[in-house]
Amino acid sequence: SPLEFIHGGTCAKGVGADGKAHLHWPRQDPSIITLVTNPSSTHALLARSPRHSVYLYTALAGFVEAGETFESAVAREVHEEVGVTIDRESVNYIASQAWPFPRSCMIGMNARALEDNAPISIDPDEIVDAQWFEKEVVYKAARDTDRMGAILDPRVVAEKQAKGEWNGNLLVPSKGVLARTLMDHWLEND
Numbered sequence: 001s002p003l004e005f006i007h008g009g010t011c012a013k014g015v016g017a018d019g020k021a022h023l024h025w026p027r028q029d030p031s032i033i034t035l036v037t038n039p040s041s042t043h044a045l046l047a048r049s050p051r052h053s054v055y056l057y058t059a060l061a062g063f064v065e066a067g068e069t070f071e072s073a074v075a076r077e078v079h080e081e082v083g084v085t086i087d088r089e090s091v092n093y094i095a096s097q098a099w100p101f102p103r104s105c106m107i108g109m110n111a112r113a114l115e116d117n118a119p120i121s122i123d124p125d126e127i128v129d130a131q132w133f134e135k136e137v138v139y140k141a142a143r144d145t146d147r148m149g150a151i152l153d154p155r156v157v158a159e160k161q162a163k164g165e166w167n168g169n170l171l172v173p174s175k176g177v178l179a180r181t182l183m184d185h186w187l188e189n190d
Contacts, residue, residue: 013155018173026103033061034109035182036086038116043139044186045084045120046172047130052098053154057133059179070090074109081128083121086111094185097178108178110186123143133170139187141170142180149174 003012003024012024034189036045036059046057056136062077064070071091099106120130133141148157148166160166173180 015048029104030064030066030107031104032070032107033059033178034074034111035059035186036078036111036113039112043132043134046133047127050128055169058173059182070107074111081123081126084118085114087114097183106178108182110182141172143176144168145171
């Protein structure tokens with residue numbers, strides 16, 4: 001029989017050969033997203049993936065491997081993507097966000113690097129650029145992002161620059177995105 005999607009599309013209900021209704025719940029592949037700061041919390045490590053425009057930097061993310069804890073995934077992903085070693089004791093849960101495509105839940109964490117302004121060595125298959133940004137710079141980028149809206153189209157940004165409406169070189173994800181929640185938490189609490 002045809003499937004009926006229920007519970008907001010997260011469950012498929014169908015009738016089996018036995019004539020009984022069966023519920024099918026998709027598997028979950030958890031992922032982590034992490035805002036890494038330096039030990040003194042004056043800088044955050046933000047990265048740009050090949051999917052993002054040249055001005056949009058965000059937190060580091062990746063999937064949790066089978067049998068791996070969230071904390072271990074944070075340490076592994078940060079080291080694989082940017083070559084920075086974190087203090088494993090500093091990993092802290094902040095928030096989560098449903099990420100239905102590809103059937104996941106994203107777990108938002110923060111962590112501190114072992115050293116101030118640790119050297120960065122990016123994985124070019126995952127990251128185009130990564131930098132340590134001062135707290136004031138991230139604060140200004142968040143303010144600019146809020147003022148301009150969720151702009152992902154580089155043509156819109158170029159138009160705003162041409163009109164003199166924005167002269168910055170850094171934007172961050174908009175409010176409502178887990179990466180931004182992590183940034184706002186850092187900006188407001190550390």
